[in-house]
Amino acid sequence: MGAGTGQHLHVEGNSLLHRMSATAKLVGLLALVVVVVAIPKGAWFALAGSLCLGMLVLVSTGVSARHTLPRLAVDLPFVVFALVLPFVATGTRVPLGPVTVSESGLVAAGTLLAKASTGALVGVAFAVTTAPRDLVLALQQLRVPDPMVSIVSFMVRYLSVVSGELARMRIALASRGFRGRSLRSWPTIAASAGALFVRSFERGERVHLAMLSRGYAGRLPALEAPTTTPSMWALALAPAAIAGGLLVGALR
Amino acid sequence: MSHPVLDLRGVRYAYPGGHEALSGVDLHVHAGERVALLGPNGAGKTTLVLHLNAILRATSGSVSVSGRQVTTDTIAEIRRCVGVVFQDPDDQLFMPTVRDDVSFGPANLGLRGDDLAERVDEALTAVGVADLADRPPHHLSFGQRRRVAIATVLAMRPEILVLDEPSSNLDPAARRELAEILESLDVTILMVTHDLPYAAQLCERALVLSGGRIVADGPTVDLLRDEELMRAHRLELPFGFSV
Numbered sequence: 001m002g003a004g005t006g007q008h009l010h011v012e013g014n015s016l017l018h019r020m021s022a023t024a025k026l027v028g029l030l031a032l033v034v035v036v037v038a039i040p041k042g043a044w045f046a047l048a049g050s051l052c053l054g055m056l057v058l059v060s061t062g063v064s065a066r067h068t069l070p071r072l073a074v075d076l077p078f079v080v081f082a083l084v085l086p087f088v089a090t091g092t093r094v095p096l097g098p099v100t101v102s103e104s105g106l107v108a109a110g111t112l113l114a115k116a117s118t119g120a121l122v123g124v125a126f127a128v129t130t131a132p133r134d135l136v137l138a139l140q141q142l143r144v145p146d147p148m149v150s151i152v153s154f155m156v157r158y159l160s161v162v163s164g165e166l167a168r169m170r171i172a173l174a175s176r177g178f179r180g181r182s183l184r185s186w187p188t189i190a191a192s193a194g195a196l197f198v199r200s201f202e203r204g205e206r207v208h209l210a211m212l213s214r215g216y217a218g219r220l221p222a223l224e225a226p227t228t229t230p231s232m233w234a235l236a237l238a239p240a241a242i243a244g245g246l247l248v249g250a251l252r
Numbered sequence: 253m254s255h256p257v258l259d260l261r262g263v264r265y266a267y268p269g270g271h272e273a274l275s276g277v278d279l280h281v282h283a284g285e286r287v288a289l290l291g292p293n294g295a296g297k298t299t300l301v302l303h304l305n306a307i308l309r310a311t312s313g314s315v316s317v318s319g320r321q322v323t324t325d326t327i328a329e330i331r332r333c334v335g336v337v338f339q340d341p342d343d344q345l346f347m348p349t350v351r352d353d354v355s356f357g358p359a360n361l362g363l364r365g366d367d368l369a370e371r372v373d374e375a376l377t378a379v380g381v382a383d384l385a386d387r388p389p390h391h392l393s394f395g396q397r398r399r400v401a402i403a404t405v406l407a408m409r410p411e412i413l414v415l416d417e418p419s420s421n422l423d424p425a426a427r428r429e430l431a432e433i434l435e436s437l438d439v440t441i442l443m444v445t446h447d448l449p450y451a452a453q454l455c456e457r458a459l460v461l462s463g464g465r466i467v468a469d470g471p472t473v474d475l476l477r478d479e480e481l482m483r484a485h486r487l488e489l490p491f492g493f494s495v
Contacts, residue, residue, distance in 0.1 A: 133348035133388075157346050160390045206343040213305050213336045214357035214408065215328060221359030223352055 009071065009127045015062040017129040020236060021228040022138035028236030029126050035243040036118050042107045043250035047114035050243045054121030057239055063128045071124045078116035082109040122239070132156040134226065141225045150220055154207075162200055169196065255319035256280040257412045257440050258304065258334075262313035265299060273299040275464035276313065281412065286434075286441040288451035288472055291461035292486035297416075297444045300461060304414055304442075305334040318411055332361060335405030339416045341397035345389035350381070350400050353389060357408040375407035376400075379433050395426030399433065412440040419447045448489050452476055460485055 012018075017025065036050045058068060086096070089105025096106070130138075136153045169192055173180075180189055208216075258281040265274040273296040281287050291297050302308040303315055306322045315322040317333050338344050347353035351372055358371045376382040379399040389397060398418065405413060418434070419427050427450070434441065434454055445451050451458055451472055458472040462485040468475055475481060476495045482488065489495070 133352070136348060153348065154346060156348060157388075157390065158342075161342050203343060206338065206340070207346050209302070209307055210336075210338050210344045211346070211356075212307055213331055213338075214404065215331050215360035216356075217328075217360065221356060223355075 010131050011063045011067050011128045013062055013129065015060060015129065016235065017057075017061050017125060020129075020232050021226040022130045022134035023141045023226060024228045024232045024236035025126055025130060026135075026138045026142065027233075028238075028240060029122055031237060031240035032122055032243055033119050035240050035247055036115055039111075039115070039243075039247050039250055041111040044110070046243075046246035046250035047111060049246045050118045051114050051121075053239050053242055054118035054125075058121045058125045061125050061129050068124055068128060071127065072120055074123070075117055075120035078112060078120075082113040082116075085109040085112070137223055137226055140222060146219055153220070158200075158203070161203070162196070165199060166196055254283065255316070256282050257285075257318055258442065259316040259319075260303070260313070263300075263303060263310045263315060264312045265296075265303065265308060266311050273464055274303070274310070277461070277464070277466055279459060279466055279469075281440060281442055283411070283440055285457060286443070286455045288455035288458040289442060289444045289461055290446075290448065290451060290458055290475070290487055295461045295485075296464045297461055301336060301414055301416055301444055304412075305331050305336050332408050333411040334414060335408055335410030335412070336414045337401050337405050337416065337418065339420060341389070341394070341401040344401040344404060345397060347389075349386055349388055350376070350392075350403075351385040353400065354385075354404050354407045357404060361408065371407050371409075375403040378406055378437060379403045380429075393426075395422055395429070398422065398426070398430065402433070406437070406439070410439065412442060413437070415441065415443045415445075417445055417447075418443060419445065419450045448476055448487065449493055452495055460487070 032050075032053075039046045039050065061068075086101035086105040086109050087099075089102035089108065091102050091104040093100040094103045094106070133156075136149060136156065139149045139152060173188070173192065178185065178188060258279065260277050260279040263274055263277040263279075264272065266272040277296075277300060279300075289297060289300070299308065303310060303322075304317075306315070306327045309322070317330050320326050320329065320333075322330055345353050347356055354372045354375055355368055358368055363371060372385070373382065376385055379402050381396060381399050381403065384392060384396060384400065389400060392400065402413070402415075402418075415434075418430060422430060431450065431454055434443075441455070443451065443455060455472050458468075458470070458475050459466050460468040460475060460481065467485065468478075468481055473495050476489065
């Protein structure tokens with residue numbers, strides 16, 4: 001059975017970010033992303049600065065590139081979009097090597113790439129240094145509504161169970177000669193997806209019964225909350241503050 | 253004489269579709285007993301288990317736990333007294349770590365801080381998995397998960413432990429280790445099982461549920477030797493076994 005997507009994102013370590021409370025990290029991450037998104041397009045100095053900041057944060061985790069690079073693949077759709085944008089956008093055309101491209105498209109593409117990549121870098125830094133359980137605790141401490149915390153918590157727990165079921169289903173299909181390569185296989189794939197949904201739904205009902213049996217009355221008990229020291233807050237918000245400085249510079 | 257831990261009288265239950273799963277169950281279990289509940293598939297065993305902690309409510313008849321009738325007002329107390337361990341530990345273990353999961357029940361009872369930690373340690377030690385406290389449940393072997401599932405219920409200090417097919421899917425060593433743990437626990441046990449040798453090993457008394465009624469009640473070994481009874485209710489010892 002797989003270890004579960006939520007579980008293999010996290011890499012054990014002892015860096016500053018690993019030791020920082022997930023609550024401070026989550027707030028710091030959110031603040032940085034908001035500031036970076038607010039940087040106006042074409043403000044290259046601020047954009048390059050925030051990108052460097054993102055890289056610095058990721059490097060500071062001490063997690064090897066072998067682990068972090070594949071996870072940065074979440075940035076790929078933005079890269080593809082940024083590559084296409086200068087060719088499809090309208091407006092003034094400027095020569096770029098042997099071809100001509102849209103000037104405004106080029107600026108938008110560069111801006112998009114820098115912002116998305118910064119987000120991906122700090123997002124991966126957060127993911128590799130935060131255990132799923134700590135993320136749940138942080139959400140609870142930040143007073144995210146209970147149903148949402150419960151959904152995240154159950155997703156973390158049951159992703160591996162459901163993906164294990166899916167893997168067994170695929171093996172069972174393949175064992176009986178199924179090859180999902182043509183249109184004719186679509187009904188089978190749809191039926192498997194339906195079966196997986198029904199099984200997960202039924203499991204949900206059984207889990208609920210087991211919870212009721214142990215006195216569940218509509219609210220998950222609050223787990224011991226992590227402590228966040230003032231220095232942790234300062235450190236967690238530092239990247240957002242630096243990016244804020246860059247933003248102010250760009251707006252002047 | 254003291255009240256039986258479990259006392260069911262004339263319990264009937266019909267599912268919303270109309271199918272009557274229990275047709276008048278009379279059953280009592282006294283403190284300190286280990287009782288096996290045997291029966292073929294579809295006999296109503298799981299339906300009966302869900303009545304014991306008021307997940308399902310009888311259409312007619314009464315369920316009492318240590319002298320307390322199951323009513324809307326007593327549900328919380330009934331669920332503390334009757335600890336149900338379900339067949340699939342993945343249904344029971346849903347928190348991020350073993351410790352969080354074992355804390356879930358006592359925390360719902362209002363325990364916090366040191367009292368809660370003490371309860372959790374006590375339960376984990378009783379089933380020999382204290383060293384797994386900080387592991388995520390889905391990283392454990394099936395046998396370990398079954399033991400943690402029992403700990404989650406023991407942490408509520410139940411008066412009776414109800415186990416649904418405790419030996420299913422366990423390898424022989426894990427099956428034996430679980431038997432040793434169950435024998436060492438100082439708690440009343442009702443064990444629902446198809447595993448007749450396991451019932452004979454652990455329970456001095458057995459009940460046979462068939463067609464929604466208790467059709468036999470007596471010493472486990474005597475029931476297992478009664479070939480006619482066994483055949484009539486689709487119960488069989490595995491090949492090569494005799495009692």
